[in-house]
Amino acid sequence: MSIEQIGVVAGFEIRKFRAGRKWFFPLLLAAAPVSLVSLLLIFDPRPPSNSQITQVFAVMFQTFMLRLMTLFGCALVFAHLYRGDMVTRTIHFYLLTPVRREVLVAGKYLAGLLITCALYGGSVAVANILIHSANGSAVAEAHFFGGPGTRELLSYVGIAVLACLGYGSVFMLTGFLFKNPAVPAAFVLVWESANVFLPAALQKFSVVHYLQSIVPVPIPVGPFAFITSPASVFESVTGLGLFTVAVLIVNGLLIRKAEINYVSD
Amino acid sequence: MTAEPNGIVFSDVSKFYGEVLGVNKINLKIGPGITSLVGPNGSGKTTLMNLMTGLIRPTRGDIAVLGTTPHDPERFYSKIGYCTQFDTFPKGVTGFGLISSVLRLHGRNKREAEEQTWQAIEQVHMTDAAHRRVAGYSKGMRQRIKLALAVAHQPTVLVLDEPLNGLDPMARAESIALFEKLAEEGRFVVVSSHILHEVDLISDCVVMMSNGYVVAEGDIQEVRGEMSEHPIGILVRCDRPALLASRAFGESHVVEVRIEDDGAGVLLRSRSADQLYAMVNRVVLEEALTIEGVTPVDEDVHSVYSYLIGSNGTGRL
Numbered sequence: 384m385s386i387e388q389i390g391v392v393a394g395f396e397i398r399k400f401r402a403g404r405k406w407f408f409p410l411l412l413a414a415a416p417v418s419l420v421s422l423l424l425i426f427d428p429r430p431p432s433n434s435q436i437t438q439v440f441a442v443m444f445q446t447f448m449l450r451l452m453t454l455f456g457c458a459l460v461f462a463h464l465y466r467g468d469m470v471t472r473t474i475h476f477y478l479l480t481p482v483r484r485e486v487l488v489a490g491k492y493l494a495g496l497l498i499t500c501a502l503y504g505g506s507v508a509v510a511n512i513l514i515h516s517a518n519g520s521a522v523a524e525a526h527f528f529g530g531p532g533t534r535e536l537l538s539y540v541g542i543a544v545l546a547c548l549g550y551g552s553v554f555m556l557t558g559f560l561f562k563n564p565a566v567p568a569a570f571v572l573v574w575e576s577a578n579v580f581l582p583a584a585l586q587k588f589s590v591v592h593y594l595q596s597i598v599p600v601p602i603p604v605g606p607f608a609f610i611t612s613p614a615s616v617f618e619s620v621t622g623l624g625l626f627t628v629a630v631l632i633v634n635g636l637l638i639r640k641a642e643i644n645y646v647s648d
Numbered sequence: 649m650t651a652e653p654n655g656i657v658f659s660d661v662s663k664f665y666g667e668v669l670g671v672n673k674i675n676l677k678i679g680p681g682i683t684s685l686v687g688p689n690g691s692g693k694t695t696l697m698n699l700m701t702g703l704i705r706p707t708r709g710d711i712a713v714l715g716t717t718p719h720d721p722e723r724f725y726s727k728i729g730y731c732t733q734f735d736t737f738p739k740g741v742t743g744f745g746l747i748s749s750v751l752r753l754h755g756r757n758k759r760e761a762e763e764q765t766w767q768a769i770e771q772v773h774m775t776d777a778a779h780r781r782v783a784g785y786s787k788g789m790r791q792r793i794k795l796a797l798a799v800a801h802q803p804t805v806l807v808l809d810e811p812l813n814g815l816d817p818m819a820r821a822e823s824i825a826l827f828e829k830l831a832e833e834g835r836f837v838v839v840s841s842h843i844l845h846e847v848d849l850i851s852d853c854v855v856m857m858s859n860g861y862v863v864a865e866g867d868i869q870e871v872r873g874e875m876s877e878h879p880i881g882i883l884v885r886c887d888r889p890a891l892l893a894s895r896a897f898g899e900s901h902v903v904e905v906r907i908e909d910d911g912a913g914v915l916l917r918s919r920s921a922d923q924l925y926a927m928v929n930r931v932v933l934e935e936a937l938t939i940e941g942v943t944p945v946d947e948d949v950h951s952v953y954s955y956l957i958g959s960n961g962t963g964r965l
Contacts, residue, residue: 391752395738402740472736475703476746480753481725642704645734646694 392490413502441600461554462564485635538599549590552630593619661709670695687857729803768800787814885913885940
């Protein structure tokens with residue numbers, strides 16, 4: 384029953400997302416790296432070497448895709464899942480159904496995860512394939528099928544999915560706790576961006592630390608080039624998984640006590 | 649359907665919004681049939697309904713609906729349907745899509761959900777508009793689709809907050825007929841309405857509220873009967889009203905006698921309903937009067953509410 388209910392809630396949330404035009408800014412963010420790569424290919428006629436392309440993508444991934452696109456995108460999607468229903472005065476439709484509140488959280492979270500993974504995982508994949516096609520299909524084929532391309536591509540997409548997992552739970556929580564989720568979203572953005580300047584002990588209290596530890600291609604220069612005590616793949620994946628579960632449990636506990644806070648006109 | 653013994657039970661329930669009183673010290677037991685909540689805006693009707701349906705939690709006290717509470721949502725919400733006053737819907741949904749999705753959450757499979765959705769939509773005569781987006785519905789259509797949503801899973805307890813708002817006279821009559829049918833099936837139908845004559849016609853029991861308190865509850869005639877400080881009034885239409893009036897003047901319990909303008913009836917007010925009816929019966933028999941009709945003039949919700957609250961019952965209700 385609960386698994387089915389999670390599926391029904393997720394399906395309903397996805398339909399609402401599409402119909403409510405909430406997709407515009409998240410989609411705009413997802414389209415940005417693809418557009419950027421397309422512009423680079425159009426306006427920079429010098430074909431860079433494959434290793435240069437890999438480096439350019441690594442910088443683009445860590446600076447823009449991870450720290451801006453995915454983070455902001457998750458903020459837009461996940462923070463709206465609960466708060467949006469309060470603002471539009473429609474949460475009572477869910478609260479009046481025989482669904483445990485924790486199931487509601489799980490369904491909404493699943494919807495957010497499916498949306499953001501499709502948008503940002505897809506964006507990362509398309510941008511990666513597109514940028515590696517700069518030197519023609521033969522070089523791209525060699526990169527993906529004869530070289531490290533496929534492994535790198537899967538790693539990047541996997542990291543984007545992990546980012547959605549971690550940031551999603553955090554922003555869903557902020558949606559419960561704050562009437563205006565923009566303020567905590569800005570705080571999380573600053574915290575995650577300034578992560579590299581924090582002491583090693585504090586760095587571990589950020590999602591990006593674990594994601595940056597497992598990127599397939601490190602950045603050679605700049606503030607994001609150095610990671611203090613990086614986590615292993617196992618630590619990153621299990622750490623983020625446990626973190627996500629813990630935050631979702633808090634979400635579940637909070638929604639148990641949730642009441643409608645709106646009145647009729 | 650058999651009525652469950654516990655009913656809807658409020659035990660010393662209070663709800664405060666910060667320092668603002670919602671309802672206070674409510675002790676109430678609602679049984680099967682139609683129960684109407686009556687009171688002006690801000691009297692606490694919607695708060696009571698939101699508490700009853702678990703949308704808000706009491707600051708103090710306990711509420712149980714057929715022995716269950718919102719802490720057990722799977723049992724609680726399968727028994728209860730709530731047609732709220734909120735005129736908002738999720739973006740992009742159709743009437744059919746909304747109801748069938750909610751029924752899926754009630755555990756119905758796709759086929760059952762579709763069947764029950766059509767049944768509910770047919771009950772409110774919305775078949776033609778079922779696949780249109782709710783955003784394009786008129787106020788009356790939105791009201792009807794909310795009603796369909798509330799009854800779709802066939803709950804034992806139906807809570808309806810101003811369900812007749814926005815409905816045209818035909819739809820009102822149909823909705824009232826539906827409430828009566830559901831009540832006849834042994835369900836608990838709790839209705840709030842400011843349209844007092846409609847409440848009067850359908851209610852088995854009335855709960856009167858003012859400023860967050862329940863000021864009276866029970867069968868409307870019983871409540872009226874207990875208000876001995878307000879004379880009971882009846883309008884007797886007969887062939888010789890002047891004769892009846894003259895006989896009534898001689899009775900010590902009668903406090904007012906007035907011949908109707910058309911000369912075909914007499915209004916009698918008395919401090920004792922029993923003595924008044926006995927006197928009318930006696931005169932009718934002794935004088936062989938031909939009675940056209942005997943109608944209580946202030947045994948309606950409007951009058952009782954006016955007596956209790958001191959409001960004239962118009963405008964604010």
